[in-house]
Amino acid sequence: MLSHFGHLFHSIALASAVSDSTTTSIFNLPLSQNQANFIFAINIPDGSTDLYFHMSGPTDYSWIAVGTGNEMKDSLMFVIYSKANGENITFSPRLSSGEQEPVYSSSIKVDILNGTGISDNVMTVNARCSNCTQWETGSLDLKSTSQPWIFGLGPTGSSAAMLRSNSQTANIERHSEYGIFTMDMVRATGGSGGLPTSYTNSTGSVLSKSITNDSNWPSIIHGLCLCGALILLMPAGVVLLRVAPKSVRWHWINQTLSSAIAIVGIIIGFYLSTMFTKSQNYGSAHQILGIILLLAMLAQWGMGFWHHRVYKQTKSPTRFGIIHRYFGHIIIFLAIVNGGIGLTWSSASKSVVIGYSIAVIIIGLGLVLIIGWARWISRHGQQGFTSAPVNLRGLSGDDSHDYLDQHSDILPYNPYGRL
Ligand code: HEM
Ligand code: HEM
Numbered sequence: 001m002l003s004h005f006g007h008l009f010h011s012i013a014l015a016s017a018v019s020d021s022t023t024t025s026i027f028n029l030p031l032s033q034n035q036a037n038f039i040f041a042i043n044i045p046d047g048s049t050d051l052y053f054h055m056s057g058p059t060d061y062s063w064i065a066v067g068t069g070n071e072m073k074d075s076l077m078f079v080i081y082s083k084a085n086g087e088n089i090t091f092s093p094r095l096s097s098g099e100q101e102p103v104y105s106s107s108i109k110v111d112i113l114n115g116t117g118i119s120d121n122v123m124t125v126n127a128r129c130s131n132c133t134q135w136e137t138g139s140l141d142l143k144s145t146s147q148p149w150i151f152g153l154g155p156t157g158s159s160a161a162m163l164r165s166n167s168q169t170a171n172i173e174r175h176s177e178y179g180i181f182t183m184d185m186v187r188a189t190g191g192s193g194g195l196p197t198s199y200t201n202s203t204g205s206v207l208s209k210s211i212t213n214d215s216n217w218p219s220i221i222h223g224l225c226l227c228g229a230l231i232l233l234m235p236a237g238v239v240l241l242r243v244a245p246k247s248v249r250w251h252w253i254n255q256t257l258s259s260a261i262a263i264v265g266i267i268i269g270f271y272l273s274t275m276f277t278k279s280q281n282y283g284s285a286h287q288i289l290g291i292i293l294l295l296a297m298l299a300q301w302g303m304g305f306w307h308h309r310v311y312k313q314t315k316s317p318t319r320f321g322i323i324h325r326y327f328g329h330i331i332i333f334l335a336i337v338n339g340g341i342g343l344t345w346s347s348a349s350k351s352v353v354i355g356y357s358i359a360v361i362i363i364g365l366g367l368v369l370i371i372g373w374a375r376w377i378s379r380h381g382q383q384g385f386t387s388a389p390v391n392l393r394g395l396s397g398d399d400s401h402d403y404l405d406q407h408s409d410i411l412p413y414n415p416y417g418r419l
């Protein structure tokens with residue numbers, strides 16, 4: 001109990017220590033207009049290896065962070081984001097092993113000081129770290145006048161849902177901006193330890209090169225390839241087969257092309273999986289369902305191919321045909337579900353999720369209407385579905401009978417009804 005009070009007193013005493021601005025290095029980086037600047041400031045007390053630091057930046061970013069060194073690899077990082085209630089910040093010290101999500105490290109000892117929190121859309125941490133000048137994978141050069149540091153700013157609200165979590169191990173998404181700067185560690189050394197009250201001017205720091213804009217493009221391409229192939233093109237392949245031009249050839253060309261696009265998307269999915277802690281062990285629902293869908297899609301292709309081959313030889317339907325027909329619908333449905341899981345999992349913004357839902361509803365309704373309309377016309381014996389010549393482009397020369405007459409439940413005659 002006593003030691004607890006002692007610790008509390010210690011923290012308050014530390015918090016009230018104000019460093020002289022001559023013993024602080026301040027990096028003050030203006031961001032785009034109408035936003036607060038990104039600020040990082042440090043002080044190291046005389047004869048100590050404690051690191052006092054301040055970091056602040058606009059809450060427009062899902063997280064903000066600073067790290068040691070001139071690259072992500074082996075960097076010791078301080079990451080902050082909003083707590084669940086939006087009124088304070090979660091401080092998460094992390095270690096990075098490369099160009100991927102840094103991992104929370106409980107061995108980094110940090111006392112949070114006064115002034116930490118969220119106000120006026122700015123998130124701030126003031127803290128003292130007692131083991132940040134040297135750690136497992138690196139160290140700070142306290143004698144350097146140009147010690148390299150990096151910063152990263154999380155995605156903004158337009159592309160991602162804002163991160164709000166009390167957990168220090170919360171998943172963070174890839175940055176929208178990052179950069180490298182240097183700090184004069186000699187200038188930052190002195191006094192009895194503390195932080196200044198004002199950070200308006202950059203002192204003892206240099207931005208190494210202009211801010212780099214970044215995005216999680218592999219995730220975007222992954223999502224577009226898979227949703228485009230499985231949710232847009234594959235259903236279109238059903239229309240090519242059943243409605244117009246009612247061609248098996250166009251169906252298989254379209255489904256093969258879509259499968260190739262989906263495979264590219266899945267390969268990117270595997271690459272993406274290496275980047276985030278949540279995906280590195282391949283145990284998530286999204287990845288498992290995605291891999292099952294990949295296998296199902298390959299089996300579906302094989303069944304379609306085999307069925308058609310046998311049909312051409314024997315002129316009679318196969319069991320694979322009917323399995324292929326219903327399995328195809330299941331694959332498309334589960335792909336829609338997995339796309340939704342993927343979006344939530346990668347914290348896509350509300351507008352992206354709404355856009356996805358609307359697109360899925362439009363495609364789904366469109367398909368039902370088109371197929372329904374085709375059935376209606378055929379049931380009512382109108383031109384185009386029962387009596388018009390059926391497109392035989394999918395067939396070799398000797399398949400000179402009405403293939404789709406025997407292969408469609410759009411048409412009155414359905415051979416599979418009897419299987
Ligand atoms: C989920 C978390 C993160 C992911 C997936 C990630 C991924 C990446 C990737 C793929 C690159 C290479 C970009 C390119 O060459 O175009 C990169 C670069 C960079 N990132 Fe991150 N990053 C993450 C978090 C952070 C954090 C927290 C910081 C800052 C503390 C940071 C700072 C940088 C910097 C300065 C670079 C350029 C230097 C370098 O290539 O190492 N990143 N990051
Ligand atoms: C992964 C790729 C494929 C998918 C997702 C797929 C999907 C589908 C779907 C959903 C149907 C049912 C259409 C309906 O509801 O009316 C269907 C039917 C059919 N597919 Fe595919 N297909 C694929 C590849 C192929 C291939 C490579 C062929 C080979 C030529 C093929 C030949 C057929 C045939 C002949 C039918 C009509 C079956 C029947 O009802 O008698 N498909 N396909």
Ligand code: HEM
Nearest residue numbers: 219220223226269272273279287290291339342343346348
């Ligand atoms: C039917 C199959 C799949 C579909 C429709 C699909 C779709 C999506 C979508 C829409 C996203 C969100 C993208 C974004 O917000 O920018 C996503 C994220 C992701 N997917 Fe998939 N995916 C599938 C399969 C897979 C597979 C097989 C893997 C890896 C084994 C995978 C790994 C990932 C990862 C790691 C993310 C998260 C990226 C992040 O947090 O930024 N996906 N997926």
